[in-house]
Amino acid sequence: MKIFVCIKQVPGVSEVRINPNTNTLIREGIPSITNPFDKNAIELALTIKEKHGAEVIAISMGPPQAEEVLREALAMGVDRAFLLTDRAFAGADTLATSYTLSIAIKKILKESKERRNYLVICGAQATDGDTGQVGPELAEELKIPQITYVQKFELNENKIIVERVFRSEEVVIIESRLPALISVLKEINNPRYPTTSGIVDAYSKKEVVHFDAEALKPNKSKIGLSGSMTEVWKIFIPERKEEQIVLKGSKEEIAKELCKNLKNDKIL
Ligand SMILES: Cc1cc2nc3c(=O)[nH]c(=O)nc-3n(C[C@H](O)[C@H](O)[C@H](O)COP(=O)(O)OP(=O)(O)OC[C@H]3O[C@@H](n4cnc5c(N)ncnc54)[C@H](O)[C@@H]3O)c2cc1C
Numbered sequence: 001m002k003i004f005v006c007i008k009q010v011p012g013v014s015e016v017r018i019n020p021n022t023n024t025l026i027r028e029g030i031p032s033i034t035n036p037f038d039k040n041a042i043e044l045a046l047t048i049k050e051k052h053g054a055e056v057i058a059i060s061m062g063p064p065q066a067e068e069v070l071r072e073a074l075a076m077g078v079d080r081a082f083l084l085t086d087r088a089f090a091g092a093d094t095l096a097t098s099y100t101l102s103i104a105i106k107k108i109l110k111e112s113k114e115r116r117n118y119l120v121i122c123g124a125q126a127t128d129g130d131t132g133q134v135g136p137e138l139a140e141e142l143k144i145p146q147i148t149y150v151q152k153f154e155l156n157e158n159k160i161i162v163e164r165v166f167r168s169e170e171v172v173i174i175e176s177r178l179p180a181l182i183s184v185l186k187e188i189n190n191p192r193y194p195t196t197s198g199i200v201d202a203y204s205k206k207e208v209v210h211f212d213a214e215a216l217k218p219n220k221s222k223i224g225l226s227g228s229m230t231e232v233w234k235i236f237i238p239e240r241k242e243e244q245i246v247l248k249g250s251k252e253e254i255a256k257e258l259c260k261n262l263k264n265d266k267i268l
Pocket residue numbers: 006007008009035037038041059060061062090091092093094095097101121122123124125126127128129130131132133134135228230231232
C-alpha cells in the first residue's frame with residue numbers, strides 16, 4: 001500500500017504581510033514552516049505504516065526552498081519525497097495546484113505495481129491560503145472518494161472507517177474503500193518530533209526528487225497561471241477594531257445599556 005501525504009510550505013507567522021500593489025504575500029525575511037495540519041497528515045501516515053505496513057510518500061508543489069519541508073518529513077520517517085517545482089507551476093490557484101499534484105501521484109503510481117491500493121492524506125487547510133480546496137479537488141482529479149475533516153481513522157483490510165466532523169460539532173462515521181483521499185484535523189493525533197538520526201538520514205542518506213514540467217508532461221493549459229480559474233482581486237488583513245466600553249450604573253442599567261449596544265452593533 002502507498003500513502004501519499006501532501007505538504008505545503010507556509011509562512012511561519014500568525015500575521016502575514018501583503019504587498020498592496022501586487023496582492024501577493026511578502027515572503028522575504030519570513031521564516032517558512034510545514035503547514036501545521038500537514039504534520040498531522042504525516043503522523044497519521046507513519047502510524048498506519050507502523051501498524052499495517054505501507055510506503056509513505058511526501059509531495060509538495062512550491063519553489064525550490066519548499067525542499068526544506070520535505071526534508072523535515074523525511075526526518076520524521078517518510079520513505080520518499082517529491083518536490084514539484086518549475087516556473088511554469090508558479091501562480092497556481094487551488095485548481096492548478098491540485099491538477100499538478102494529481103499528475104505527480106499518477107506518475108508515481110504508474111511506476112509501481114500497486115496502482116489501486118493507495119491513500120492520499122492532506123491537511124484540512126493551509127494556514128496561508130486557507131481555502132481547504134486542494135484536498136477535495138485532488139480527489140476529483142484522481143477520481144477517488146474523498147472524506148474531509150477527519151478526526152479519527154482506522155484501516156481494516158482495504159477499507160477505511162473514519163470519524164468526520166460535520167458542521168463543527170456533529171460527527172459522522174464514514175466507511176470507504178481504497179483508493180481514497182482524506183483531509184485531517186489537528187485533533188487526529190500529536191505529530192512526532194524528528195529524531196537526531198532521522199535528521200541526519202534526511203540530509204545525508206535520503207533524497208528529495210524534483211519533478212519539473214518536463215518530467216510531469218502536464219496539459220500546459222491546466223498548470224500555473226494559465227490553469228488558474230480564479231483571480232485575486234484584493235487581498236487584505238481585516239482591520240481590528242478593539243474598543244473597550246465600561247458600563248456604569250446599577251445591574252439593571254448596565255444590562256439595559258449592554259442590550260442597547262449589542263442591538264446597535266447588530267449582534268442582538
Ligand atoms: C490567482 C492566484 C494566484 C496565486 N499565486 C500564487 C503564487 O504565485 N504563489 C503561491 O505560493 N500561492 C499562490 N496562490 C495561492 C495558491 O493558490 C494556494 O496557496 C494553493 O493553491 C493552495 O491553496 P490553499 O493554501 O488554500 O490550500 P488548502 O486547500 O487550504 O490546503 C489544504 C491541504 O492541501 C494540501 N496542499 C495545499 N497546497 C499544497 C501544495 N502546494 N503542495 C502540496 N500540498 C498542498 C496540503 O495538504 C494542505 O493542508 C495563488 C492563488 C490564486 C487564486
